Structures are given as structure tokens and as C-alpha cells.
Amino acid sequence: MSLIIAYIGKKGCVMTGDKRKIGYFGDKVNLAQLEKELYEGIISTDDEFSKRAKELGISIKITDDASKLKIVGNTVRGEVSTKGTFETKRRRIYGTTNGYQIVELLGSEQKSRQAGEKGIVLFGNNYAKQLAQNLIQKRWKASQSLKYMGEVFEQILAEVSSKTPTVGDKFDTLIQQPQFNPSQAQRHLNITIDNDIKVLVKFRQDLTEKLVQQNIAIDMANKIIDKGEVGRVVSIDGNMLYVQLNDKTQAMDGNWKQLAGPGQNVLMFTESDNVKIGDKVVIENEDLCLKKDKSTLTCDIILCSL
Missing domain, CATH: 3.60.20.10 (Aminohydrolase, N-terminal nucleophile (Ntn) domain)
Incomplete structure (x- = not known):
């Protein structure tokens, strides 16, 4: 074109x-017929082209x-x-x-x-x-x-x-x-x-890599945990907590690179003074918190299922 x-x-x-530039969408046989008429000069104007495409059930976009x-x-x-x-x-x-x-x-x-x-x-x-x-x-x-x-x-x-x-x-x-x-x-x-x-x-190459990264992002976004248990507190240092992830949870950064896998520890923060070793950490209504009293926790990671 x-x-x-x-x-x-x-x-x-x-x-x-x-x-x-012309984009097509439709039945291959009818599309071949439309192109044949175009290239043989049977169709001579944009209006004739749009009309004939409609008759053949072909969607076209002309820019x-x-x-x-x-x-x-x-x-x-x-x-x-x-x-x-x-x-x-x-x-x-x-x-x-x-x-x-x-x-x-x-x-x-x-x-x-x-x-x-x-x-x-x-x-x-x-x-x-x-x-x-x-x-x-x-x-x-x-x-x-x-x-x-x-x-x-x-x-x-x-x-x-x-x-x-x-x-x-x-x-x-x-x-x-x-x-x-x-x-x-x-x-x-x-x-x-x-x-x-x-x-x-x-x-x-850059485009292929970008598409791969987009597909990874889509796949991982579908795995973001919005409900359920993710781990338990194993260490407390002031307002800093080390939480051991359970066997179904992994931690990712903003580029979807794994920072921690199941059984590994991640850093979280709390404003509660009622945290104990062994407390379970959950996500409820998309909020990260302690299971026992719903005390809010924060972190700089993305928690995903495997």
C-alpha cells in the first residue's frame, strides 16, 4: 500500500x-478478493474501497x-x-x-x-x-x-x-x-x-525484550496476593520486623525480580508495640497486617504467590 x-x-x-497505511481484519478468502480488486484497479476511490470492504465483511483502517x-x-x-x-x-x-x-x-x-x-x-x-x-x-x-x-x-x-x-x-x-x-x-x-x-x-532485540518483560509483568501482576497468610514474625528490632515467608509466597521488587523465596526472611515495619515472635502476617482486604489484631504493616516489596 x-x-x-x-x-x-x-x-x-x-x-x-x-x-x-491500510490495516485489514476479516475472512482470508474475502480479504484476498478485496486485494485482487485493489491491485487490478477495479476499485478506484477510497469510497469505493470502503463500500466494497463492507460488502465483503472486511474491517479496514486507512491512515x-x-x-x-x-x-x-x-x-x-x-x-x-x-x-x-x-x-x-x-x-x-x-x-x-x-x-x-x-x-x-x-x-x-x-x-x-x-x-x-x-x-x-x-x-x-x-x-x-x-x-x-x-x-x-x-x-x-x-x-x-x-x-x-x-x-x-x-x-x-x-x-x-x-x-x-x-x-x-x-x-x-x-x-x-x-x-x-x-x-x-x-x-x-x-x-x-x-x-x-x-x-x-x-x-x-529491544522490542522483543520489552515484550518479554511486559508478559512477565502481566503474569506476575496476576500473582499478587490480595488475601491470605504470607508468613510469620521471626525477629523484632524496634519497629523493624523480619518475617519468614511461607511455602507459597515470594517477594519481588518493582521490576519483578525475586528478592526472597519461600522460607526466606523479608523486612517489614510496624507502629504496633504488641508484636510477638511467631505472630502470623496476613493480607486482608489488600492490607498487610498482623492476623491477631489487624495491626498495619508496611514493606517495600511485592508479595506474590508462586
């Missing part, structure tokens, strides 16, 4: 891309705020992506003066990589690309400035967007024009792309 047009040559690189272009080093990067069940497929073009490379990724793993020196490159579905190609042949003037080329690309995307919902009517245009000859361009692209993919790998 994108259209990106890139020019790469001796003047530099100019790239224009739309900002459309025009996805940034598909980015400056990376002395290159412009354009990306189209497709999210699968387990991985995201990415197709990227990195362009600079006198050189470009096209990289295909599955997750953060490179599946293919090809290089070129100059030309016009189109990313998108076949129907949108064919519309754009026809318009480029009519309007292209290679002698013009990169700024002018960008304006022409925006005009082309606007016209294509009026004929297919797969392309939005909001665009970004980015230009880079460092002083590179073809060999310098490829060396710079190699370094830039390798570093950019490393950033993607790190991002995916």
Missing part, C-alpha cells in the same frame, strides 16, 4: 513517497501518517513493508549521488541486495507503478533540478492516488546531493546500509 518514486543520478538523489522516507547518512532511504503473522517483510532503496542499493529484509535478515548507479526506481504494487510509469514518460525532463523533479513526482503521486486507494494523497519528498563518484557512492552505501540494519537488529 505504497508508491515511492526515486531518481538517482549525477546530481544526487530525490525521492517522493506517499504516507498511506495517511506513515513516514516511508528517511535521511540516513548521505542517503535517502525509502521503505515499503508488509506485516506477516510472524515477521515483517521490508523492501528498501537507499539512494545518493551516483549510486543506489535495493535491499530486501525478512525481519532484520537480509534476503537480497542489489546495486545500481543511476535511474528511476519505483516501489509499489504493479497497478500503481504502471500508472506512475506512464506519467513519468510523459512528464520527465532529466535536465531539470532535483527540486523540480520532486515537484513532478508529487504531481504524479497525486494523480495516481486519485485512481487507486492503495496510494494516499499526502507525500514526503527528500533530497540528498553529496559529492560522490560511482565508486565512492557504493562504498558509502555499503557502510550506511550495514549500520542501518544493525540499528534495526538492535531495535528488534
